[in-house]
Amino acid sequence: MEFDPSILLGQFVSGLCRGMILFLMASGLTLVFGVMRVVNFAHGSFYMLGAYMAFSLTQAFASTPANFWIALALAPVGVSLVGGLVEYVLLRRIYSKDHLLQILLTYALIFVIGDLTKMLWGVDLRIVQTPPILAGFVSLFGHTFPAYYFFIIGVGLIVALMMWFILNMTRLGKLMRASAEHREMVEMLGYNVRGLFTVVFMMATWLGGLAGVVISPTVRLSLGMDMEIIIECFLVVIIGGLGNVWGALLAAFITGQLYAMGILVLEKYAMAFLFALAAAIIILRPSGLLGKAAR
Amino acid sequence: MTNANKTKWIAGSAVALALIALPFAVETWISQYYLYLIIKIIVWALFATSFNLVMGYGGMMSFGHAAFYGAGAYTCALLMVKTSCPMPLAFLTAPLAAALAGLVIGYFSVKIKGIFYFATLTLSFAQLLYILVFKWRSFTFGDDGIQGIASPALLSTLDTYVNYYYFALVVSSICFYIMWRIAKSPFGMILRTLRENPERSTFIGVRIQRYRLSAFVISAFFSGVAGALYVFLETSVAPDVFKWSVSGEVLLMGLLGGMHVFFGPALGAVIMVLLNSFITSYTEYWGLFIGITLILIVLFFPQGVGGLINEQLRSTMNRKAA
Numbered sequence: 001m002e003f004d005p006s007i008l009l010g011q012f013v014s015g016l017c018r019g020m021i022l023f024l025m026a027s028g029l030t031l032v033f034g035v036m037r038v039v040n041f042a043h044g045s046f047y048m049l050g051a052y053m054a055f056s057l058t059q060a061f062a063s064t065p066a067n068f069w070i071a072l073a074l075a076p077v078g079v080s081l082v083g084g085l086v087e088y089v090l091l092r093r094i095y096s097k098d099h100l101l102q103i104l105l106t107y108a109l110i111f112v113i114g115d116l117t118k119m120l121w122g123v124d125l126r127i128v129q130t131p132p133i134l135a136g137f138v139s140l141f142g143h144t145f146p147a148y149y150f151f152i153i154g155v156g157l158i159v160a161l162m163m164w165f166i167l168n169m170t171r172l173g174k175l176m177r178a179s180a181e182h183r184e185m186v187e188m189l190g191y192n193v194r195g196l197f198t199v200v201f202m203m204a205t206w207l208g209g210l211a212g213v214v215i216s217p218t219v220r221l222s223l224g225m226d227m228e229i230i231i232e233c234f235l236v237v238i239i240g241g242l243g244n245v246w247g248a249l250l251a252a253f254i255t256g257q258l259y260a261m262g263i264l265v266l267e268k269y270a271m272a273f274l275f276a277l278a279a280a281i282i283i284l285r286p287s288g289l290l291g292k293a294a295r
Numbered sequence: 296m297t298n299a300n301k302t303k304w305i306a307g308s309a310v311a312l313a314l315i316a317l318p319f320a321v322e323t324w325i326s327q328y329y330l331y332l333i334i335k336i337i338v339w340a341l342f343a344t345s346f347n348l349v350m351g352y353g354g355m356m357s358f359g360h361a362a363f364y365g366a367g368a369y370t371c372a373l374l375m376v377k378t379s380c381p382m383p384l385a386f387l388t389a390p391l392a393a394a395l396a397g398l399v400i401g402y403f404s405v406k407i408k409g410i411f412y413f414a415t416l417t418l419s420f421a422q423l424l425y426i427l428v429f430k431w432r433s434f435t436f437g438d439d440g441i442q443g444i445a446s447p448a449l450l451s452t453l454d455t456y457v458n459y460y461y462f463a464l465v466v467s468s469i470c471f472y473i474m475w476r477i478a479k480s481p482f483g484m485i486l487r488t489l490r491e492n493p494e495r496s497t498f499i500g501v502r503i504q505r506y507r508l509s510a511f512v513i514s515a516f517f518s519g520v521a522g523a524l525y526v527f528l529e530t531s532v533a534p535d536v537f538k539w540s541v542s543g544e545v546l547l548m549g550l551l552g553g554m555h556v557f558f559g560p561a562l563g564a565v566i567m568v569l570l571n572s573f574i575t576s577y578t579e580y581w582g583l584f585i586g587i588t589l590i591l592i593v594l595f596f597p598q599g600v601g602g603l604i605n606e607q608l609r610s611t612m613n614r615k616a617a
Binding site: 227 | 356403408414418423539540543547550581589597
């Protein structure tokens with residue numbers, strides 16, 4: 001078979017898209033871990049919730065051409081409100097407890113949110129229409145890409161910039177970094193760490209919800225989509241270094257590319273590359289690509 | 296013989312008698328289906344107890360125990376359909392294969408510090424096996440799974456589950472006994488010390504990784520037995536036995552029943568399998584039910600049902616003694 005180099009470009013762009021979605025997800029996951037020291041197994045559930053909310057909102061505003069943009073603005077907020085509620089009612093009670101119990105609590109949330117989604121939206125596969133303005137195709141170096149791909153990449157970049165700005169330029173960001181380093185000290189200085197945790201969790205679930213909305217026009221929504229993404233996200237945060245947002249960005253990029261290129265080499269085994277890479281990282285460099293030494 | 300010992304003996308014999316008489320009662324009054332369910336409980340109870348050697352005793356949160364359960368199941372199934380291997384030999388090879396998988400995975404995993412890293416690493420290994428079995432069609436039949444695994448006529452489940460019930464009961468009783476002895480042995484004590492205080496244990500000269508690896512291999516071995524028992528119960532097997540959800544389920548049983556009591560996970564298995572069967576016949580929202588139950592357990596009874604019962608028993612015994 002003649003090898004066509006433009007396939008590589010095609011795979012590169014699709015890998016970039018996948019990487020950006022993973023970054024949106026993994027940045028939230030890693031943020032929650034970095035600041036709160038909680039591994040949120042249910043992060044994928046918030047992503048699924050975002051996608052389903054996008055479905056309902058685009059349906060509800062189907063009469064206006066801007067329905068997708070309304071969903072993009074509102075669904076992540078809706079998801080983060082649910083996230084805030086979960087943090088306030090449940091997570092608060094277990095910060096001082098065993099890590100194992102924290103993991104199990106968020107694991108239990110997967111079941112609860114999954115079934116609530118089933119109750120509200122049913123088991124049918126749902127489709128979200130691509131917004132008309134992005135429904136076309138873009139030609140690039142003789143390859144045609146869906147315009148929506150570039151929207152996904154754009155959102156990823158904007159979020160990365162936003163994260164950089166919040167973490168480095170705002171008081172909130174400084175507090176977040178400080179409590180990641182030394183929670184007790186921040187508390188002793190009189191800051192409201194509990195409130196900070198709620199804010200961080202809401203930010204993370206907002207990001208998860210955003211990822212769900214952004215991916216929704218490219219996939220068929222199904223009840224298994226929460227677990228499909230969460231496992232990949234774990235691999236991304238591990239590869240990047242737990243708690244490190246920029247590590248997550250790098251790892252998401254690598255993971256997206258590895259998957260996209262992996263399909264070319266060993267079509268059936270693409271996911272295996274990711275598990276193998278994650279296993280190698282944990283064994284050889286548990287702090288991840290950009291992480292500090294393990295605490 | 297002290298009074299407490301006497302009570303234990305009487306209780307033990309009563310339980311044994313009840314277990315032996317169970318199939319007759321079930322067959323007479325209820326239906327065959329429940330006998331199937333009971334064997335399923337035995338399989339899961341064995342799996343959960345073996346898992347707990349790593350989790351509860353070793354303090355290592357494995358999220359990849361499906362690898363060993365699956366390795367046992369697939370070794371058995373492949374030997375049965377691909378070779379003319381007799382059933383007892385296939386049944387004995389299965390746990391050995393699982394233990395080998397445990398040795399390889401454990402070799403890399405037991406050094407890992409941090410519960411999330413450990414969980415993700417074991418998960419990664421298990422998922423790698425899952426992908427391998429799922430995709431390697433020519434060898435494993437891929438996602439079609441393996442059907443029609445014939446067991447010898449004596450243990451056949453075609454007409455009745457009674458014989459297979461006794462087989463599973465005997466096999467699992469032997470396994471439970473060995474695991475119980477291991478848990479109560481100095482080895483089990485050291486394992487718990489490692490869980491509570493690894494630094495201290497190193498200071499007193501315990502080689503942590505060697506103990507952890509041994510626990511891992513032993514646990515994998517018995518998970519493999521559970522996998523093999525499962526194969527002949529269902530007479531078929533699919534790659535899903537390797538999936539993360541199986542690892543998750545056994546973890547939930549451990550938590551539900553209580554990880555710091557030997558029979559806790561087995562109790563968790565009984566509760567989970569029975570509840571699942573009853574709840575799913577009433578509602579499709581099993582996940583909601585189990586999710587809320589788990590949240591309540593985490594928040595209010597982190598010691599699990601077995602832990603609760605144990606506490607109750609102890610306090611009544613103390614009251615009697617006083």
